[in-house]
Amino acid sequence: MVDTVADNGADETTEPAPTPEPERLHGALVVRNGDDVVLHAERGALVELVTKLRADGFWQCIDLCAVDYLTHPGRSAIPTEVTPERFEVVVSLLNHNEARRVRIRVQVPEDDATVPTLFKVHPGTEAMEREAYDLFGITFDGHPDMSRILLPDEWHGHPLRKDHAIGKIPVQFKAAPNGGPER
Secondary structure, eight states: OOOOOOOOOOOOOOOOOOOOOOOOEETTOOOTTTTTEEEEHHHHHHHHHHHHHHHOOEEEEEEEEEEEEETTTTTSSOOTTTTSSSEEEEEEEEETTTTEEEEEEEEEEEEGGEEEEEEETOGGHHHHHHHHHHHHHHHHHHTTTTTOOOTTTTSSOOSSSSSOOOOOOOOOOOOOOOOOOOO
């Protein structure tokens, strides 16, 4: 008995569809979640990205903060194209004319916890960068005054790092430069 195969002219070998290139804006990977736009930027490209976004109308930096993912190294809420690091700096920009926001996430390795400052593009980040330095130990290269802003100068460590020892040391926060209001 001989099996016969009908030749209908169709090629039985099909190539898998090519994977589409991920969306990018000014070189940064774009992730959309509803109306939220999140850009995943490389550290070295952060200032250039923020400068271009400012030219696009995102002229207000409404937040800059740091995150310590020590206990979540394999987090899944990050694109596969991005290598997760222990720390992350998150920058939120606002475009008033178009009522749009954009969030930028930058991965920061534990052994080189530095990010370029955004002070020259957004001077309002001065205090936010100092806070991230004070509480997480992330240094912002080129910042005009990379010193503690909340904790005393003699404080050891950075208390929002997940590996910082928990203690019951009373903290006397810094007074305002002009002495602040009397209590």
